[in-house]
Amino acid sequence: MKKIIDKMFKGMRLLTAALLTCGALLFSICVQPAHAAVGDLVYSITFSANCESGVGVGIAFDGANLWYSCAEYGTEQSKLDLFRADPITGVVTASYNIVPNGGLGALSYDATRNALWAGSGLGGPGGGGEVYRIDMDSAKNVVGSALVFDVDSIVGNCSLDDGLAFDAKDIANPTDDVIYYSNDCMTTTIWAFDLAGNSVESFLWGGSTCIINGFTTGYNSGLAVGGQLLYEGSNGCSHVWVVDKATKAFSFGFSTVVAGDPNFRDEDLECDTSTFSALGKHVMWSKEAYSPMRAHAFEIEFGSCGVGGVPPITEGRMTGGGSVFTVDGMRVTHGFELHCDASQGPNNLEVNWGKGNNFHLENLTSAFCSDDLAISPKPPAADFDTYQGSGTGRYNGVSGATAKWTFTDAGEPGKNDMIKLTITDGSGSTVLAVSNSLNNGNHQAHQE
Known part of the structure; x- marks a missing residue:
């Protein structure tokens, strides 16, 4: 990893x-x-x-x-x-x-x-x-x-x-x-x-x-x-x-x-x-x-x-959360439930970092679930292990922010699960960028 x-x-x-x-x-x-x-x-x-x-x-x-x-x-x-x-x-x-x-x-x-x-x-x-x-x-x-x-x-x-x-x-x-x-x-x-x-x-x-x-x-x-x-x-x-x-x-x-x-x-x-x-x-x-x-x-x-x-996967969802650290040591926590079909709900993502910063997803605009051959979750709970998505929401209470992410499920207990996340505010300025394996927590792909 x-x-x-x-x-x-x-x-x-x-x-x-x-x-x-x-x-x-x-x-x-x-x-x-x-x-x-x-x-x-x-x-x-x-x-x-x-x-x-x-x-x-x-x-x-x-x-x-x-x-x-x-x-x-x-x-x-x-x-x-x-x-x-x-x-x-x-x-x-x-x-x-x-x-x-x-x-x-x-x-x-x-x-x-x-x-x-x-x-x-x-x-x-x-x-x-x-x-x-x-x-x-x-x-x-x-x-x-x-x-x-x-x-x-x-x-x-x-x-x-x-x-x-x-x-x-x-x-x-x-x-x-x-x-x-x-x-x-x-x-x-x-x-x-x-x-x-x-x-x-x-x-x-x-x-x-x-x-x-x-x-x-x-x-x-x-x-x-x-x-x-x-x-x-x-x-x-x-x-x-x-x-x-x-x-x-x-x-x-x-x-x-x-x-x-x-x-x-x-x-x-x-x-x-x-x-x-x-x-x-x-x-x-x-x-x-x-x-x-x-x-x-x-x-x-x-x-x-x-x-x-392989055709895009449209059935299933990923849930989970936990904490991860940025390259400069800042702790970021997150929790989510996201469907592979963006039109299916519920779809939720909450991210917290730094001194009271928060992102709350309001609208899931894109979703793509896939099976990465380099990832072999044991046991495999679904036919996908990677979730790419993007959406708009509130940054510190103000709408117009955008988030783009990739979450992976590498199996239990979750220490090899990955998060790659970028959040920009309404002006397009990047307010958070993190890419790392989980320090605590778990991502779980679900078959539906």
């Missing part, structure tokens, strides 16, 4: 520093000012290692790390096609050669199996259509990989896959899992395959054409799913269309134009509900194909996506 806390503090320090400056360096990060609109640019990152071939389309998020792929292996001396990186700094922390003499395309994290699914790169052994499973251990190190199936005979020969999304659907039934798939050969068709490679369905991309430099273009590039929504990118049109995965009805969309990166175009997509949760934001990562290897994070509706193909 200490390592988790240290990482959280490190991430917040980096986020704070990045708010002060954005650099255009080979290795750079840039955080945009806080917004509250779908499609707003939240973060920009350049990874510390490029693909030697200069082409890499895949991106995935495993709840803690970003992963990106290289479509070709480069020279005989450098056959790396898969990289793990810190989502805040972009520093590569591990690299692998998965396909000998080949490369990888789009990526998607599977939280059910703690594995990455990967499409074919430009140098694969079968010429395109291959889908690989890459297994990891609990520390997110690659421990094995295998070619699971080949869809070339169904989707047509295409050497590069730039859209792939794993969907757990009903998490209680692993036999219904599917992989959404699209290739890079100007396709407007999206396929869904079961994990044996059998076609489940195919349907038209929900996007539309655009005109770039006098030429009409527009086809799918990039897929992501979590819950009921399917996110569909566009290669060249700088736009993401979001549809209901069952009915295919349009839900919403947003632009991915980045003012400081005019050559950016969407390739692979992946949902991230963790990295910017301290800011009260969930994001969709979009990967650029060409060097320098980089990605941008765009805000999506809070709770509209789940990591690893």
Whole structure:
């Protein structure tokens, strides 16, 4: 738990520093000012290692790390096609050669199996259509990989896959899992395959054409799913269309134009509900194909996506309270009952600190319950262990204050339960920021 806390503090320090400056360096990060609109640019990152071939389309998020792929292996001396990186700094922390003499395309994290699914790169052994499973251990190190199936005979020969999304659907039934798939050969068709490679369905991309430099273009590039929504990118049109995965009805969309990166175009997509949760934001990562290897994070509706193909959890509640200390030793006490569905009540949060300071929640504005694979409560009382939320209320009796928090339940007796909480007053000034494990007390997730 200490390592988790240290990482959280490190991430917040980096986020704070990045708010002060954005650099255009080979290795750079840039955080945009806080917004509250779908499609707003939240973060920009350049990874510390490029693909030697200069082409890499895949991106995935495993709840803690970003992963990106290289479509070709480069020279005989450098056959790396898969990289793990810190989502805040972009520093590569591990690299692998998965396909000998080949490369990888789009990526998607599977939280059910703690594995990455990967499409074919430009140098694969079968010429395109291959889908690989890459297994990891609990520390997110690659421990094995295998070619699971080949869809070339169904989707047509295409050497590069730039859209792939794993969907757990009903998490209680692993036999219904599917992989959404699209290739890079100007396709407007999206396929869904079961994990044996059998076609489940195919349907038209929900996007539309655009005109770039006098030429009409527009086809799918990039897929992501979590819950009921399917996110569909566009290669060249700088736009993401979001549809209901069952009915295919349009839900919403947003632009991915980045003012400081005019050559950016969407390739692979992946949902991230963790990295910017301290800011009260969930994001969709979009990967650029060409060097320098980089990605941008765009805000999506809070709770509209789940990591690893797992749908957002809307049933259940978390209760508890206790005391925690800030970094300068100030004691903070709290008590709460909060539902995973913000529309369900009662929802209460009370926080006290310092010399008589108090926050009282009046309105729960967002709620998101999830299962963090790094947390293993014993016994597990519910199918989630992490509660992210935000709301408005009274600070020292004055309405207009805002609170954003993450509470975790790491099992009994509660000493490893975490609280990460920020409270701002009506003017937007931060009056309390605390992130630590409980000194006394307990958080309890409840199944309903």
